[in-house]
Amino acid sequence: MSIQKPTLPKGTRDFGPVQMARRNFILDTIKDTFKLFGFQQLETPAMENLSTLTGKYGDEGDQLLFKILNSGDFLKNVHEEDLNKGTSSVLPKVAEKGLRYDLTVPFARYVVMNRNEITFPFKRFQIQPVWRADRPQKGRYREFYQCDADVVGTDSLLCELEIILMIKRVFGKLGLTDYSIKINNRKILTGLSEVIGEKGREGELCVAIDKLDKIGWEKVKEELGQRNFTKESIEKLSPIIDLQEGNHAKLEFLKSFLAASETGKKGIEELESVFELLSTYGETEANVDFDVVLARGLTYYTGAIFEVKVNNVSIGSVSGGGRYDNLTGVFGLEGVSGVGFSFGVDRLYDVMEELGLFPEENMEKTKVLITYFDEKGFTYGLKILNQLRKSGISSELYPDESKIKKQLTYADKKQVPYVIILGDEEIQNNSVSLKDLQSGTQESLDLDTLIAKMK
């Protein structure tokens, strides 16, 4: 066995203790919220049959799928002439499985395979890694977590309300305040294309105005022109781009602007209902912004469209989703509509870090390290350790007889906030010396007081 310097595959990461504690802080907050709202957890295998995955993400997506080499003699069906035909001819012969690319397709597969057992409406959440053979770059990884919640089997706008409520709760618990839950409705975009005289072209319209944030209105106009939208229709869009008032002012304006489009009016109506439900529930519209140009480039949304942006940070969008009509049609089950959204955990992590929002307290770490001078101290410490743990206090006894300084360094590096120091005096008095490593203060306590204090 040759000795080698190990490395990580490109685009992948280890998560050490500090990162894990922070990631768990985010994930636990999200999970708690999903459960509070009655969502149930699903996990699907990392590997799916390529027949399940291929063709669901477009040509580019197919390229980015990680494929798994068949076990055993993977060459058994490959002949010399296949080599000349290239990868697309050889691939089906050497690989039957691939790694999960997102959580939506496996969810759709699960719904189809278990449709007779599932209780609809089905509120499911799923938090698992996905893999994409993308070119790695800052903030883009080949393995990353997705964190999805969907409700399928109901058209109720209560679901849209609950998405807003869950985002608000999660962001509140994470300490994020300066953010915007942008909401729009695909029907409004359809209505827009109708009233500007480009009926049926909302798809192209969406693709173009989706870039508004990045390239600006002038460039979007150019692109629309190139796509043969007429000058008049583009001009008619202008008031929409400049809308900058509150949610209800926008809704009022659009009511007249879209008056000629039944679909557009339906979209406005749906959106108004969501705002009404929000108010009935007893929640304000703070952080909720109707954004009439929000399109998310994705053409399978049929109703609400969501996107969450955190203000004043380098990373923008941290969550998105919407309502769709046909989740499972591709697997032969029609009529399963739903609404869902996804938290970008890696992006939330970066945002929290940029804003310094990770709490120092309550992170997963040992609360007390017991240190000692000699074997007698170790023995005494072992008893104290048991008492602390019985009270649910995460605690450690330094394992080796070492200089106190070394033991304190261990506590310091592991960011343990309290250290117990056990010398002859403590053993005799059945007490402990407790040192607060942050303040530097030290006090002598009996065991009951210690436990009360640590709790």
Next chain:
Amino acid sequence: MSIQKPTLPKGTRDFGPVQMARRNFILDTIKDTFKLFGFQQLETPAMENLSTLTGKYGDEGDQLLFKILNSGDFLKNVHEEDLNKGTSSVLPKVAEKGLRYDLTVPFARYVVMNRNEITFPFKRFQIQPVWRADRPQKGRYREFYQCDADVVGTDSLLCELEIILMIKRVFGKLGLTDYSIKINNRKILTGLSEVIGEKGREGELCVAIDKLDKIGWEKVKEELGQRNFTKESIEKLSPIIDLQEGNHAKLEFLKSFLAASETGKKGIEELESVFELLSTYGETEANVDFDVVLARGLTYYTGAIFEVKVNNVSIGSVSGGGRYDNLTGVFGLEGVSGVGFSFGVDRLYDVMEELGLFPEENMEKTKVLITYFDEKGFTYGLKILNQLRKSGISSELYPDESKIKKQLTYADKKQVPYVIILGDEEIQNNSVSLKDLQSGTQESLDLDTLIAKMK
């Protein structure tokens, strides 16, 4: 896009809501325990370089690694003549990465890559899936979770104590009572081979007596004979096989039996110390059994060896581990010794199910479903929903106006224990009707009483 009936890859599973709740019950119990004992979480990528994985698990293990096809033109280095040379010649040209086979090798890689940042002794735990291209069969899957805890960088027997304590705590919390934590020490096995006159052959000895449980002493004797152990040395082993008294009687017997072996005596001494530490900590020896023939077939253990068996169930071993000398030598870092163990989560799940130990209560599920007759009820219900969730009570409002019967069926199928029914009377009195679906009783409550009761 052709419509297809989706399937799962062989040997993989979905975990639906009920299974997830049960799995989380097990995993959360284990995680809580690890954290209480000061272990810190690590996660490593699903994909590792094949150079990291290959050669670490023996030839059979290498065969069972799932390999990932290189992205893009994976054939670019494959020539016609390679095809004739077979898979072992083609493999390195088409696959650079593989899926994690266990958590130990990635842990060793992590320690080597981060040795300057890690605070030793390093107490890490890791709970992640692993993948093996094994032939799927009952209880054996191609994707399954491992759940490891290791301490590296100390020889202190405190670590061995803590393994026992953690297992006891986890099993206690899970409601498992009839089980045995078998403990042995590799040095005792070395000592045995010495005193029976087969010095240096403890490896072979271990392989043979490891099968004692499965094939019995007569067959083990046969195998030892085939391996050219002398008749005398096999005969000398006999008293060891028949030992059936308590831990301390066994230790006493072995003290004289192994008197001629320094290593053997050291093993006894270590084991005695662990029992002493257990007593000093204030924990009994209940469920802890010195098993002098426990070998676990694995030759890299150098000190303590652990295995946990649940009695009276079809699946036996649910956890195992031991002390090792050289975790990271294969990656060029010598001298990192440690001790660790692993919970078999899938096996624990099966055992818990067989014994009917999963609690009905406290499983992750919605506690209250709010049902209603009409829009007025829905609106009133929305306000109650907010109050319940503000009090941390997992609750749902049925999303669609439907017959009460349909709403109750939803609650029943989702195993929601309580249902609130809102009619005109409740709306007028600002109250709720709460139905306990288990007992069938129904009562009228005001909101404060409801929340107090649900908490």
